[in-house]
Amino acid sequence: MKRNKILRIIFLICIIILISLVAFAGIFVAYQNTTKNLVKEYSLGRDLVGSRRIQLDVSTQTNEVKYDKDGNVIASTDSETEVANTVSEPVNKEEDKTLENYQKTAKILEERLKELSVEDYTLRLNTENGMVMIELPENADKTDSVVSALSQTGKFEIVDSTTKEVLLDNTDIEKVEADIGQTSYGYVAYIAIQFNKEGTEKFRNITNTYKTIENTTSNTTTEETTEEAEEQKEISLQLDGETIMTDSFEEEISTGYLQLTVGSSTSTSNSEELNTYYKSAQTEAALLNSDALPLTYTVAQNKYVKSDITLETLQIALYIALGVLAIGIVYLIIRYHMKGLLVAISLIGYIALLLLTIRYTNVTISIIGLVGIVVSVMINYIFILQLLKKTEEIENVKLAYTEVMKSFLKVMLPIIIIAIVFAFSTHLAIFSFGMVMFWGIVLDWIYNLVVTRTFLLDAKKE
Amino acid sequence: MxxxxxxxxxxxxxxxxxxxxxxxxxYELMYSKNTQFDIYIGKEFQDQEIQDIVHEVIGQDKKVITQKVEIYEDMVTITVPEITTEQIEQINQKINEKYGLDNTIEDIQVVNNTKIxxxxxxxxxxxxxxxxxxxxxxxxxxxxxxxxxxxxxxxxxxxxxxxxxxxxxxxxxxxxxxxxxxxxxxxxxxxxxxxxxxxxxxxxxxxxxxxxxxxx
Incomplete structure (x- = not known):
C-alpha cells in the first residue's frame, strides 16, 4: 500500500515535469537544417505583436470632366459626342470638406468595421484635415479586404445605361448579406440586396421598364412589313462610378430582392477560390450596408507596425510574476512542509497545462489575456491554500476537498459569469480574457480533482 | 480605525x-496628441539607437516611442509629443550618418495624430x-x-x-x-x-x- 502511494506520487510528479517541459520549453525536432518546435505557438493579439496601420487622407485628386457645346457633361463611355470643353474638377469640393462630413466619415468607417466583425481597432480622426488613422489586427486572410472596404467610397447606383439617369442608390437599400449558394454547376458566392419600402417600389418600376425584349422579325415570304425591333433598354449597376454589370429583367420583381453573383466555383464549398469570392462578397456587403462616404479618400499609408511592447518588457513582467510565484511556493513549503511541496508542484503543473490549453484552443492572448492568466493562477493558489487549511481541520481529505470545492464554486460564481459573458464578446481583447478565465476555471476543477487531491490523499496517508 | x-x-x-x-x-504618448514619422533604414537596427538619436535632438525629457515597421523590420516609426520640421531634418541627418543612408526630408511621411x-x-x-x-x-x-x-x-x-x-x-x-x-x-x-x-x-x-x- 505504502509503496503504491509513493509510486503514484512519483508518477504524477513525472507527468507534471513532462507537461511543464512541453509547455515551457517545447518539443524540438530537426527540420531542414534547423530545429522546429512541434508545440503550437501562442496566438498573440495586436497589442503584443503589432497592427496594420492605415492612413486615409481626403483625396486631392482631380477628374477631367468633358462638356458638350450645350454645357452638358459627356459620359466617359461616350466617344461620339463632340467635346467642347474639358475642365479639371477636384473629386472633393471645398464646400464638402467640413467637420460634419469628417465626423460622418469616421462614423461610417466604424459601421463598416462592425459589419466586418472587426471590433478590436483604434480610429483617430484629425478634425482639421479629415485624415483618419486606423489600427487593425494583422490577419493574413482578412486585413486586406477590410482595408479595401474602408478605402472605397461605397457609392452604389442603378443607372440607365444610356441616359445615365440615377434610378436607385444607397439610400434605397435596407440590408445586404453575403452568402454562398449551390447551383447545378457548382457553388456561387453572392450578395443579396434587400431594398427598403421606397426602394422596392422603385425597383419594381425598373424591372417593368427595363424588360428583356424578344426580337420579332417578319416572314419575308409574306407581304407584311418588317417590324422594327424595339431598342433594348438596360440598367447598369455601378459602385463608385465603375460599372459592375449591365442587364435587363425578364420579369417584374416586386419583392425588392436582388441577388448579384460575385464569383463561382465548380469545386466544393470549401475551396480557396470560393472563399476568396466569399470574402469579396462580404466586403461588398459591408460597403453597401453602411452609407457612402461623403468624401473620397485615398490610402496614404498601409503598413504593418510592430508593437512597442518589446521582448525585454515582457521578460521583465515574466520575472516579476515568477518572483511572486516563487514567494508563494516558498510560503507553501515552509507552512505545510511535504504537503506544501506537493501542492506547489501541482500548481506548476496547473500553470503548464493552462498554457498548453490556451495554445491548442486557439485563444489569442492580448494584454488583458495575460491578466486573465495571472488571475486564474491566483484563484488556483487561493483554492489550494483553502484546501490545505481545511485538511488541517478535517482528517478526511476527500471530505475536506468536497467542502472546499462546494464553497469555492459559490465564491467563484461571479468569475464564472464574467468568463462566460466575456467569452461571447467579439472584441478580441475581451474575448481573450473570457476564454482564458473559462479554461482556468475548468482546469481548476478537473486538474485539482485528479492531481492535487491525489497528492494530498497520498501525502496524508504517508 | x-x-x-x-x-x-x-x-x-x-x-x-x-x-x-x-x-x-x-495619458500615455500613444493615446495623447502626437506626431509620428517614418524613416526607412534598410537594415537591422536597435530601437534604443534610434531613441538615443531622437533624444539628442528633442531633449531627454520628452517621451519617444520607436516601433519597427513591416515584416523585414527595416523601417522605423517614431512617435513624439511634438516636433518641428527642422528637428525632423536633424534626426534624419543623424540617421543618415549612422546608417550610411541618403534619405531626404521628402522621403519622410509625417502624421499629426489627435488624442484618443x-x-x-x-x-x-x-x-x-x-x-x-x-x-x-x-x-x-x-x-x-x-x-x-x-x-x-x-x-x-x-x-x-x-x-x-x-x-x-x-x-x-x-x-x-x-x-x-x-x-x-x-x-x-x-x-x-x-x-x-x-x-x-x-x-x-x-x-x-x-x-x-x-x-x-
Whole structure:
C-alpha cells in the first residue's frame, strides 16, 4: 500500500515535469537544417505583436470632366459626342470638406468595421484635415479586404445605361448579406440586396421598364412589313462610378430582392477560390450596408507596425510574476512542509497545462489575456491554500476537498459569469480574457480533482 | 480605525474626481496628441539607437516611442509629443550618418495624430461588464436573499463602484500614465471585487446560520 502511494506520487510528479517541459520549453525536432518546435505557438493579439496601420487622407485628386457645346457633361463611355470643353474638377469640393462630413466619415468607417466583425481597432480622426488613422489586427486572410472596404467610397447606383439617369442608390437599400449558394454547376458566392419600402417600389418600376425584349422579325415570304425591333433598354449597376454589370429583367420583381453573383466555383464549398469570392462578397456587403462616404479618400499609408511592447518588457513582467510565484511556493513549503511541496508542484503543473490549453484552443492572448492568466493562477493558489487549511481541520481529505470545492464554486460564481459573458464578446481583447478565465476555471476543477487531491490523499496517508 | 479608513478613502476618491475634472488624466504618448514619422533604414537596427538619436535632438525629457515597421523590420516609426520640421531634418541627418543612408526630408511621411479620448478606451468594455454585472447582481440577490435584498445589492454595487472610483482616483492623483494596461487592471479589479464581496456575503451567511443553530 505504502509503496503504491509513493509510486503514484512519483508518477504524477513525472507527468507534471513532462507537461511543464512541453509547455515551457517545447518539443524540438530537426527540420531542414534547423530545429522546429512541434508545440503550437501562442496566438498573440495586436497589442503584443503589432497592427496594420492605415492612413486615409481626403483625396486631392482631380477628374477631367468633358462638356458638350450645350454645357452638358459627356459620359466617359461616350466617344461620339463632340467635346467642347474639358475642365479639371477636384473629386472633393471645398464646400464638402467640413467637420460634419469628417465626423460622418469616421462614423461610417466604424459601421463598416462592425459589419466586418472587426471590433478590436483604434480610429483617430484629425478634425482639421479629415485624415483618419486606423489600427487593425494583422490577419493574413482578412486585413486586406477590410482595408479595401474602408478605402472605397461605397457609392452604389442603378443607372440607365444610356441616359445615365440615377434610378436607385444607397439610400434605397435596407440590408445586404453575403452568402454562398449551390447551383447545378457548382457553388456561387453572392450578395443579396434587400431594398427598403421606397426602394422596392422603385425597383419594381425598373424591372417593368427595363424588360428583356424578344426580337420579332417578319416572314419575308409574306407581304407584311418588317417590324422594327424595339431598342433594348438596360440598367447598369455601378459602385463608385465603375460599372459592375449591365442587364435587363425578364420579369417584374416586386419583392425588392436582388441577388448579384460575385464569383463561382465548380469545386466544393470549401475551396480557396470560393472563399476568396466569399470574402469579396462580404466586403461588398459591408460597403453597401453602411452609407457612402461623403468624401473620397485615398490610402496614404498601409503598413504593418510592430508593437512597442518589446521582448525585454515582457521578460521583465515574466520575472516579476515568477518572483511572486516563487514567494508563494516558498510560503507553501515552509507552512505545510511535504504537503506544501506537493501542492506547489501541482500548481506548476496547473500553470503548464493552462498554457498548453490556451495554445491548442486557439485563444489569442492580448494584454488583458495575460491578466486573465495571472488571475486564474491566483484563484488556483487561493483554492489550494483553502484546501490545505481545511485538511488541517478535517482528517478526511476527500471530505475536506468536497467542502472546499462546494464553497469555492459559490465564491467563484461571479468569475464564472464574467468568463462566460466575456467569452461571447467579439472584441478580441475581451474575448481573450473570457476564454482564458473559462479554461482556468475548468482546469481548476478537473486538474485539482485528479492531481492535487491525489497528492494530498497520498501525502496524508504517508 | 474603520472610520479613519473610510474617511481616508472618501478623501482620496473626492480628490481624485476633482483632479480628473480639473486637469484630466495623464495619458500615455500613444493615446495623447502626437506626431509620428517614418524613416526607412534598410537594415537591422536597435530601437534604443534610434531613441538615443531622437533624444539628442528633442531633449531627454520628452517621451519617444520607436516601433519597427513591416515584416523585414527595416523601417522605423517614431512617435513624439511634438516636433518641428527642422528637428525632423536633424534626426534624419543623424540617421543618415549612422546608417550610411541618403534619405531626404521628402522621403519622410509625417502624421499629426489627435488624442484618443478616455471614453474610446472604455467603450468596448461597457456592454460585457454591464451584462455580467447585472447577471451577478441577480444571481447573488437570489442566493443571499435571506441576508436582505437591499443589503446584498448595496454590498455588490457599493464595493464595485468604490474600488473602481479608488482606482481612478489613484491614477489621477499619482498622475500615472493611462495606457493599455489601465483597462485590463480595471477588469481584474472588477473580477476580484466580485470575488471579495461573495466571500464577505458567504461569511455573513455562515455566521447567521451558526447563530440560528446555537439559538435552536
Amino acid at each position: 474603520k472610520k479613519v479608513i473610510i474617511a481616508l478613502i472618501a478623501c482620496i476618491v473626492v480628490a481624485g474626481i476633482a483632479i480628473t475634472c480639473v486637469m484630466g488624466l495623464n 479620448r478616455g471614453r474610446e478606451m472604455v467603450k468596448p468594455y461597457v456592454l460585457p461588464v454591464a451584462i455580467s454585472f447585472i447577471i451577478i447582481l441577480i444571481v447573488l440577490t437570489i442566493i443571499y436573499r435571506k441576508l436582505g435584498i437591499m443589503k446584498v445589492l448595496g454590498n455588490v454595487i457599493g464595493y464595485t463602484f468604490l474600488v473602481q472610483a479608488l482606482y481612478l482616483s489613484v491614477i489621477a492623483l499619482t498622475r500615472v500614465e493611462v495606457n493599455r494596461f489601465t483597462m485590463p487592471i480595471a477588469i481584474a479589479l472588477f473580477a476580484m471585487t466580485q470575488l471579495a464581496v461573495v466571500i464577505k456575503l458567504e461569511k455573513k451567511r455562515l455566521t447567521i446560520k451558526e447563530d440560528n443553530n446555537s439559538n435552536n
